[in-house]
Amino acid sequence: MANQVVISTASESGIDRAIVQITRDIYRFDSNDHSGLFMQADRGIVLIDPLNLASAEWLKSEIDSKFGEPVTHVLYSHGHNDHASGAAVFDQATIISHKNTFGVIQPDASFKDVMAPTRTYSGDSYFLTTGGKTIEMHFVGGNHAADMSYIFFPEESIVFYVDIISLGALPFGELGWYSAADSQNTYGKALAIDADIAISSHGPMGTQDDVRALQSYMAELRAGVSAGIDAGQSLEDIQATLMLEDYADWDYYEQRRPQNITGMHRALIAEGSDS
Numbered sequence: 001m002a003n004q005v006v007i008s009t010a011s012e013s014g015i016d017r018a019i020v021q022i023t024r025d026i027y028r029f030d031s032n033d034h035s036g037l038f039m040q041a042d043r044g045i046v047l048i049d050p051l052n053l054a055s056a057e058w059l060k061s062e063i064d065s066k067f068g069e070p071v072t073h074v075l076y077s078h079g080h081n082d083h084a085s086g087a088a089v090f091d092q093a094t095i096i097s098h099k100n101t102f103g104v105i106q107p108d109a110s111f112k113d114v115m116a117p118t119r120t121y122s123g124d125s126y127f128l129t130t131g132g133k134t135i136e137m138h139f140v141g142g143n144h145a146a147d148m149s150y151i152f153f154p155e156e157s158i159v160f161y162v163d164i165i166s167l168g169a170l171p172f173g174e175l176g177w178y179s180a181a182d183s184q185n186t187y188g189k190a191l192a193i194d195a196d197i198a199i200s201s202h203g204p205m206g207t208q209d210d211v212r213a214l215q216s217y218m219a220e221l222r223a224g225v226s227a228g229i230d231a232g233q234s235l236e237d238i239q240a241t242l243m244l245e246d247y248a249d250w251d252y253y254e255q256r257r258p259q260n261i262t263g264m265h266r267a268l269i270a271e272g273s274d275s
Contacts, residue, residue, distance in 0.1 A: 004028075004205075008062050017058055019066075023156045025133070028199065031055040034082060035201045037160055038063070039153060041131025044072035047090065048151050048160060049083045049201065053113050056086030073130060075137065076117060077162040078145035079104035083201065085113035094118055096128065098139055100147035140164070140189055142182035152193050159195035165214060167198060167206035169251035175263030180222070180271070187215040203251060217247055225264040229272075235265050 007019040007027065018030045025040045029051075036049035038059075045063055050056040063071065071090040076097035077083060084105070087095050097117040105111040126137040126149075136152040144164045151160040161167075164177065164186055190211050198206045221244065228238035239258045247253060 007066065010058060015054070017055060019059075019062060022158065022197070022199075022205070026153060026156050026158055028205075029055070029059055033202050035199070036083070037151070037158075037199065038071075039133060039135065039156075040067060040069070041072075041133040043131035044070045046073045046075065046128070046130065046133070046135060047071050047093070048075045049077050049162070050074060050086035050089065051083060052081075053086040053089070056089040060089050073128065075128070075135065075151060076101060076147075076149075077151060077160065077201070078148045079111070079114055080145055080163075081105075081108075081111045081114050083162065084115075085111075087115040088113070096120070096126070096137070098122070098126075098137070098141075098147040098149055100141065104145060104147050138189060138193065140186060142179075143177040143186050150190065150193065152195060157194070157196040158199060159190070159193050159197070160199050160201075161190060161211075162201045165190060165198070165200055165211055166251075167200050167203055167210040167214070169203050170217070170247065170253055170256035170260055171214075172202075173256065173263065174259050175267065178263055178267050180267075183218055187211065187218075191215075217244070217250075220244060220246075221260055221264050222268070225261055226268055229265070229268060235262065238265065 005021040007021055010017045015032055020028045022028055027038050028035055031051050034051050036051050038045050038047045071093045074087045074090055074093045074095045079101040095115055095117045096119045099120040099122045101117050105114045124139055128135045134154060137149040140148040140150055191208060195208060198208055198211060224242040225238055228242060239261050242261060244257060
């Protein structure tokens with residue numbers, strides 16, 4: 001795992017922000033429990049997810065003072081407003097996302113701070129080469145957002161999984177994104193990327209072994225809930241007996257275990273009603 005070096009911190013109005021250097025050219029920036037990345041290239045900065053307007057303004061000030069280089073590109077992992085807001089601060093940058101982002105940001109007025117992409121890609125992948133560096137965007141779609149992309153930095157062997165893969169933590173809430181096909185797609189595409197460092201937008205950094213562990217968790221969750229349904233147990237009975245002890249040391253275990261069971265139970269009942 002790379003040594004992390006704190007470059008800058010700030011705290012104001014209940015928001016804690018930080019910039020942390022991960023490798024020579026890759027930096028993670030945090031705004032409370034949300035994170036984005038940026039890469040220093042020969043011709044400027046490539047930013048992944050500006051997060052929100054206030055964070056983008058702070059980040060621009062820090063980049064101007066500490067790097068003295070412009071942000072030339074902003075890449076959206078997906079168009080949700082808690083990750084993609086604030087790109088207007090970088091008004092000279094090319095904004096790149098999957099073509100489905102237009103459908104994600106247009107229907108909802110709450111996305112008013114999300115700038116539309118100025119360049120889009122379709123198909124499975126997009127490769128941006130700038131300033132001697134290459135960044136790969138790999139379309140995932142399905143789970144969580146119809147325009148979701150994994151972001152891969154091949155030279156640094158870093159992959160950014162954003163929302164749909166948590167590392168060392170149980171997944172969020174009641175798995176509103178879950179379907180068996182999308183789950184298989186999520187982990188299959190993730191593990192096809194040959195990266196040493198894995199980063200989520202929420203929580204600690206990890207490795208591909210953490211992704212494999214999460215894949216195993218989801219399989220055990222599905223099998224356990226399915227067995228409970230087949231045995232005639234109620235949702236409450238399954239929550240009381242399916243403990244998933246192998247994951248008890250993961251973040252949010254106490255809070256999210258029953259929530260995850262609720263979501264999986266709903267998904268399996270829906271699958272059964274469709275068959």
